[in-house]
Amino acid sequence: MAGFPGFDVLLSRLAERRGLCVDDLSRLSSVPEAALRAVLDGAPPGRSLLRQLAPVFQLEAEDLFVIAGVALPLEMMPLDSLAGTAVARLARHAAQLPQDQRDQLRRLAQSLPQEHRTRPVPDPRPYLQYPPGPGGLLMRLLANRNLGWAAGAQTFLPLTGRYWSAATYGQVGRGRIGLTPDLLADFAIVLGIRVDDLAVLTGVDLPDRTASASEASVDVTGLIWDVRRLTLDQIQQLGDIAKSMR
Incomplete structure (x- = not known):
C-alpha cells in the first residue's frame, strides 16, 4: 500500500x-x-x-x-522459529480450560527456564516479506508471537471463531484482501492489543459494535506472549499438559 x-x-x-x-x-x-x-x-x-x-x-x-x-x-525475537504450530496447539487446548487451570498453565509457562537459542534466526521467506500497509503491519505483529499463516489461522479459530485458510491471511498481509472493522476486531483479540489502537495504526474504522474479549481469550493471548521466548520442546510440553487438563 x-x-x-x-x-x-x-x-x-x-x-x-x-x-x-x-x-x-x-x-x-x-x-x-x-x-x-x-x-x-x-x-x-x-x-x-x-x-x-x-x-x-x-x-x-x-x-x-x-x-x-x-x-x-x-x-x-521469538526464540524458536519452528514453534508456531505448537503455539497454536497450546492456544487451542488452553482456550477450553477453566480460569483456574489457565492461571496454573500461565504460571508454569512463566516459570520455565530461558534456554539458549539452538537455531539461527532464518531470513524471512519472500512470501513473508510484506509490503508497507495495514495488513502487513498486523501480520508482522502476528509473527512477533511466532504465528505465521497456518499457525495464525489455527489460533484465530478458537479465539474468534473466524474460519479462514492460511493463504487468506497471507493475502491480508500482502494487501490483496482489505481489512474490515470486524477483521480488525479479531486481530485485536488474537494480538491482545486494543482495537482502538489498531484502528488508528491501520486507518481502518472501528466496528459498530465491539464485543469485549472473553476472559479466556485474554488469558490465552497472554499465554501466547508468555511462550514466545521458549523452545519448541518446552511449548510442546505445555501443550501436552493443557490437553491433559481438559
Missing part, C-alpha cells in the same frame, strides 16, 4: 488517541521532549526510546519496535 504512514504519524495518532501531548509523553516515558519532537518530525526512533515509550501505550516493547519498523535485537 503506497503512502502508508511512517512512525512519526503513527506515534502522533497513538498519542492523540489518548489525549497526550509531547510534554505528557516526555513525563510519562522519561524521554526528553527534544528527542520526542525529533521523532515526531520524522527522525528514526532509537531502541531505548521505543522501550521507554511502550508502557505509555500499554504495548509490549517488541510490538512497538514492529510498529516503528525497527529490527528487533536477537534477545527480543
Whole structure:
C-alpha cells in the first residue's frame, strides 16, 4: 500500500488517541521532549526510546519496535522459529480450560527456564516479506508471537471463531484482501492489543459494535506472549499438559 504512514504519524495518532501531548509523553516515558519532537518530525526512533515509550501505550516493547519498523535485537525475537504450530496447539487446548487451570498453565509457562537459542534466526521467506500497509503491519505483529499463516489461522479459530485458510491471511498481509472493522476486531483479540489502537495504526474504522474479549481469550493471548521466548520442546510440553487438563 503506497503512502502508508511512517512512525512519526503513527506515534502522533497513538498519542492523540489518548489525549497526550509531547510534554505528557516526555513525563510519562522519561524521554526528553527534544528527542520526542525529533521523532515526531520524522527522525528514526532509537531502541531505548521505543522501550521507554511502550508502557505509555500499554504495548509490549517488541510490538512497538514492529510498529516503528525497527529490527528487533536477537534477545527480543521469538526464540524458536519452528514453534508456531505448537503455539497454536497450546492456544487451542488452553482456550477450553477453566480460569483456574489457565492461571496454573500461565504460571508454569512463566516459570520455565530461558534456554539458549539452538537455531539461527532464518531470513524471512519472500512470501513473508510484506509490503508497507495495514495488513502487513498486523501480520508482522502476528509473527512477533511466532504465528505465521497456518499457525495464525489455527489460533484465530478458537479465539474468534473466524474460519479462514492460511493463504487468506497471507493475502491480508500482502494487501490483496482489505481489512474490515470486524477483521480488525479479531486481530485485536488474537494480538491482545486494543482495537482502538489498531484502528488508528491501520486507518481502518472501528466496528459498530465491539464485543469485549472473553476472559479466556485474554488469558490465552497472554499465554501466547508468555511462550514466545521458549523452545519448541518446552511449548510442546505445555501443550501436552493443557490437553491433559481438559
